[in-house]
Amino acid sequence: MVVLGATGTIGQRFVSLLQDHPIFEIVALCSSERKVGGHLGEFWRLEDVPLDPDVAGMEIESLDVKRLVRAGIVAAFSALPSDVAVELEVDAARAGIKVFSNASAHRMEADVPLLVPEVNPDHVALVERQRSFAGGGFLVANPNCSITGLVLALRPLADIFEIGSVHVATYQALSGAGYPGVSSLDITANVMPFIEGEEEKMRREAKKILGAWSDGIVPSAIDVWANCARVPVRDGHLEAVSIPLAQDVSSQDVARILSSFRGEPQRRKLPTAPEWPVIVRTEEDRPQPLRDLRAGEPARARGMAATVGRIRVADRVLRFFVLSHNTLRGGAGGSVLNAEMAHRRGYFD
Ligand SMILES: NC(=O)c1ccc[n+]([C@@H]2O[C@H](COP(=O)([O-])OP(=O)(O)OC[C@H]3O[C@@H](n4cnc5c(N)ncnc54)[C@H](OP(=O)(O)O)[C@@H]3O)[C@@H](O)[C@H]2O)c1
Known part of the structure; x- marks a missing residue:
């Protein structure tokens, strides 16, 4: 290698x-x-x-x-x-x-x-x-790196619910800009509400990743509408997600669907696969980059799970936060x- x-x-x-x-x-x-x-x-x-x-x-x-x-x-x-x-x-x-x-x-x-x-x-x-x-x-x-945590959460939801659009506001870490990245004078005690090309990438990459497979990719109908911002956090992209749904769903159902999701890497027990790719937190102030960045077990898979929290549903709009490690899971x-x-x-x- x-x-x-x-x-x-x-x-x-x-x-x-x-x-x-x-x-x-x-x-x-x-x-x-x-x-x-x-x-x-x-x-x-x-x-x-x-x-x-x-x-x-x-x-x-x-x-x-x-x-x-x-x-x-x-x-x-x-x-x-x-x-x-x-x-x-x-x-x-x-x-x-x-x-x-x-x-x-x-x-x-x-x-x-x-x-x-x-x-x-x-x-x-x-x-x-x-x-x-x-x-x-x-x-x-x-x-x-900004789409990976989001699609991990969207896959099990889109398999069950009809989803047309996903609205997401991102709080993206500094390491996402590489080294040396953003100037310290621009980002210290500040938020930059623009990351070049990021919002467009999220939309088109989601269509390809979530696309069905039928001897080729059939692009997904889901539109991801993103507002991307760089924040003074070292590692970890936090995203606030809102999804209009066509049916009544409870936040408990959503939590159950997300936390029971497993895919081929888990079934095959791949060395870097987290046992559970989406971890649901129930505390009112999670996920946080400082506390949840290294989510995932076993030890080799730390930082490979996405963490979802603050799941809420009101008037058929599902809202939650998702966090993923941008240079590990997203990189x-x-x-x-x-x-x-x-x-x-x-x-x-
Ligand atoms: N950071 C993230 O969270 C993230 C996530 C997903 C994807 N990505 C993508 O991953 C790639 C790397 O990102 P990064 O954040 O690691 O960037 P980075 O910190 O700037 O590192 C770039 C690497 O490429 C080398 N390099 C630069 N120009 C080169 C050249 N002309 N020939 C050979 N090597 C060259 C650099 O070598 P020197 O050290 O010698 O300059 C360095 O090793 C980018 O395409 C980025 O879009 C980044």
């Missing part, structure tokens, strides 16, 4: 999940020319995860697909900026590498699965339509889970 963009926010999360992974092994780390020749330990910023000394000593390499293939790399986790990912990920897939990407570059392409394995596991079969598939390479994307953890599922479905054989 290689981590592309290993020195960045998502890249370091990849390393934290892969350094002791039961299936995948880190063989190489790449970043921009700025850090080539340095060692990962010099650039490590995750204060909540100790870095394995052997991995800390690994040298950062330049992005050279031919060299990666010669080194026997079969899969890549990509945390590259989209403008770099756009060509490089395709080159890697065409060279026979299985690419699991966080970048937005290829998310909306018809033959690229935009995967959240609890929500749309069958979409992974799209990789078989990619030109590179015959040579062993393919590309799987995971969605924008590196999502890609690692995608790779585990692809592996379990035989795409690495």
Whole structure:
């Protein structure tokens, strides 16, 4: 395995999940020319995860697909900026590498699965339509960090209730903007009510992820109308959700549906799958980034569950808050889970 963009926010999360992974092994780390020749330990910023000394000593390499293939790399986790990912990920897939990407570059392409394995596991079969598939390479994307927690909550609800539109206001963490991200002068004691492209991405990605599978994706009729804001929180995207319903439902029913939801990763007991992908809190002041960011069991899946709270229904409008870890569930953890599922479905054989 290689981590592309290993020195960045998502890249370091990849390393934290892969350094002791039961299936995948880190063989190489790449970043921009700025850090080539340095060692990962010099650039490590995750204060909540100790870095394995052997991995800390690994040298950062330049992005050279031919060299990666010669080194026997079969899969890549990509945390590259989209403008770099756009060509490089395709080159890697065409060279026979299985690419699991966080970048937005290829998310909306018809033959690229935009995967959240609890929500749309069958979409992974799209990789078989990619030109590179015959040579062993393919590309799987995971969605924008602001949509992942939301679709985890919407999947079980949309399977039972008729949902036409979803209104969501986001409170998005600073780490969602990468490193060094937003200027401290802009965000300290402040809220920025604009994140470029985010509201549009949420709408179009939700349509693809929640789309039915019938020998291809039939886009979902659900419209997600988002208002996105950046807030001075380190990690964790909190979202206030309102959903008009066509029928009477109680908040207890909604809580039961969400907390009993399980998907293919749970049934297959994938290493990074949380036992329960949606955790429902009943306290009046939860979920909070400070308290609920690391939701999910077992230990390897901490930060992989979405937490839902303050479920209310009035006049057939359902409201709740959902929180998810943007760099774990909405970032590196999502890609690692995608790779585990692809592996379990035989795409690495
Ligand atoms: N942050 C999130 O919550 C989040 C969630 C989901 C998806 N994403 C997506 O994930 C990707 C990475 O985001 P991030 O937040 O981790 O960004 P980041 O902190 O800015 O890290 C970017 C990484 O890419 C490397 N890089 C930059 N330019 C390069 C080049 N020309 N050639 C090779 N490597 C290059 C950087 O290397 P240097 O350290 O050497 O500059 C760094 O390792 C983006 O596409 C982003 O949209 C982010």
